[in-house]
Amino acid sequence: DAGVIQSPRHEVTEMGQEVTLRCKPISGHDYLFWYRQTMMRGLELLIYFNNNVPIDDSGMPEDRFSAKMPNASFSTLKIQPSEPRDSAVYFCASTPGQGYYNEQFFGPGTRLTVL
Amino acid sequence: EDQVTQSPEALRLQEGESSSLNCSYTVSGLRGLFWYRQDPGKGPEFLFTLYSAGEEKEKERLKATLTKKESFLHITAPKPEDSATYLCAVRMDSNYQLIWGAGTKLIIKP
Numbered sequence: 534d535a536g537v538i539q540s541p542r543h544e545v546t547e548m549g550q551e552v553t554l555r556c557k558p559i560s561g562h563d564y565l566f567w568y569r570q571t572m573m574r575g576l577e578l579l580i581y582f583n584n585n586v587p588i589d590d591s592g593m594p595e596d597r598f599s600a601k602m603p604n605a606s607f608s609t610l611k612i613q614p615s616e617p618r619d620s621a622v623y624f625c626a627s628t629p630g631q632g633y634y635n636e637q638f639f640g641p642g643t644r645l646t647v648l
Numbered sequence: 649e650d651q652v653t654q655s656p657e658a659l660r661l662q663e664g665e666s667s668s669l670n671c672s673y674t675v676s677g678l679r680g681l682f683w684y685r686q687d688p689g690k691g692p693e694f695l696f697t698l699y700s701a702g703e704e705k706e707k708e709r710l711k712a713t714l715t716k717k718e719s720f721l722h723i724t725a726p727k728p729e730d731s732a733t734y735l736c737a738v739r740m741d742s743n744y745q746l747i748w749g750a751g752t753k754l755i756i757k758p
Contacts, residue, residue, distance in 0.1 A: 537691075564744070576692075576735065576748040589745065624691050630744075636682060637746070639691030 537640035539625050545646045551613040554643045556625030557606055563630035566637060567600055567610050571621045582608065583630065615647045650675040654736050654749035661756050664725050669734055669752045672718040677741025681719050683712050684735040686751070692735055695721075726756045 538557040546552055558565045566581040580590040585602045593600070597616070602608040612619055622644050626637040655670045673681070680699055684692035696705045698714035705712050709730060711722040721734055733753045737746040 575750045578745055581744070583744075626691070636694035636697060637692075638694070641689075642691050 537625055537627055537638055539623075539640035539643050541643060542641060543644045543646075545648065546615055547648050548616055549614045550647075551611065552615045552619075552645060552647075554610040554623050554625075554645070556608045556610070556640060558608070558625070558627030559638055560606065561629065562627035562638070564628045564637075565602060565608050566626040566628075567608070568624040568626065568639075569621045570624060570642070576624075579610070612645075615645075617647045620645055620647050650740060650747055652736060652738055652747050652749040654734075654752050656752060657750070658753040659755070661723075661726055661754070663727055663756055663758050666722070666724045666726070668723070669721040669754070670718060671721070671736030671749055673736075673738050673747075674717075675738050675740050675747065678738055679741050680739045681714055682737045682739070682746065683719070683721055684737065686733045686735055695734075723754070726754075728756045728758050730754065731756045 537559055540555045564583050567579040568576050569579055570576045579592045580600045581588055582602045598612055600610045622642045624639050624642045626639045628635045628637045652673045661667055680697050682697050683695040685695055686692045696712040698712055701714055701716045703714050709724050713720050731754055733751045735751045736749040739746055
């Protein structure tokens with residue numbers, strides 16, 4: 534298996550622009566998670582899906598952030614409009630979801646820089 | 649408040665010098681404690697899951713232990729390739745989310 538795939542790996546944009554991050558989870562995994570990692574705040578959960586349905590989006594910082602999962606093999610995280618404070622590494626992770634005990638498999642991340 | 653605290657923030661060791669990293673937690677209804685390793689520029693990579701106090705798991709030079717209040721990641725005779733940030737996370741009874749610690753940056757000098 535190729536693991537969790539994220540694209541792009543790096544994104545540099547200007548304030549006010551729309552940014553779309555993409556994720557392909559591991560085939561057969563029922564849960565998908567979007568995280569943000571910064572030096573100041575560490576790893577923060579933004580939103581997670583179960584069987585393509587958003588379960589908890591309480592970590593989404595504000596309405597500028599939105600996430601979708603149109604099918605089991607694809608998810609997007611969109612920021613519109615982007616701001617410099619959104620600069621961070623964004624990770625997608627997936628897990629089989631057979632109970633509480635399964636580890637999460639992380640993608641390589643997207644490093645976002647908003648100028 | 650549910651919380652996970654890791655210490656120290658950073659640890660520098662000489663190659664072969666054994667030590668331990670700490671992860672203390674205050675959560676209700678622990679359903680699993682996870683250790684991950686993160687290399688620069690990469691996503692966290694799973695190491696261990698511990699489910700109950702007294703449990704231990706080993707992998708090469710790493711050994712993880714769990715009590716009712718904390719977990720230790722013991723590293724024996726480390727090598728430079730063990731240098732990474734080690735993250736701890738816990739899952740609670742009623743929630744599928746993980747609560748993450750801030751991590752310990754481990755540097756092993758040759």
